[in-house]
Amino acid sequence: MGVAAALVRSSFLVNAVYAESAREFGLTAQQGQLLCVLMGQAYGMSELGAVLGLAKSSLTGLVDRSAQHGLVRREPDPRDGRAVQVVLTAKGDTLAEEFYAATCRRIDELPAGFADTDRAKLAELLSRVVRDNKVPVVFGD
DSSP states (O other), X not given: OOHHHXXXXXXXXXXXXXXXXXXXTXXXXXXXXXXXXXXXXXXXXXXXXXHHTOOHHHHHHHHHHHHHXXXXXXXXXXXXXXXXXXXXXXXXXXXXXXXXXHHHHHHHTTTTTSOHHHHHHHHHHHXXXXXXXXXXXXXXX
């Protein structure tokens, strides 16, 4: 299998695990991504759209639905009085931590049959791909 096929097929595998984890926590995959991104910091709507790769209307709907479920809230941006930041609520923070931990465990099991040295090499190579392509932090380390 070539690099392109291996990366594409592994992305499908990781996305399937991610979606399954999200369902078990009563989330959509996009809500899971939103919670994980917000674990590190609050984001303005335009920044959040760029990190998640969502158009403004899609992001607004995602944030609205997440706010209705009590997971996030909008707050005034202290740097720009005209803008808002999206932050986790206490409920959202707890759910984000649980979702993140469970999803990490599941994804970490994917190469379970690898020797420690192979796992380390895989992590090193994938990290280089991510860094070289300036992938935003959507899922922490």
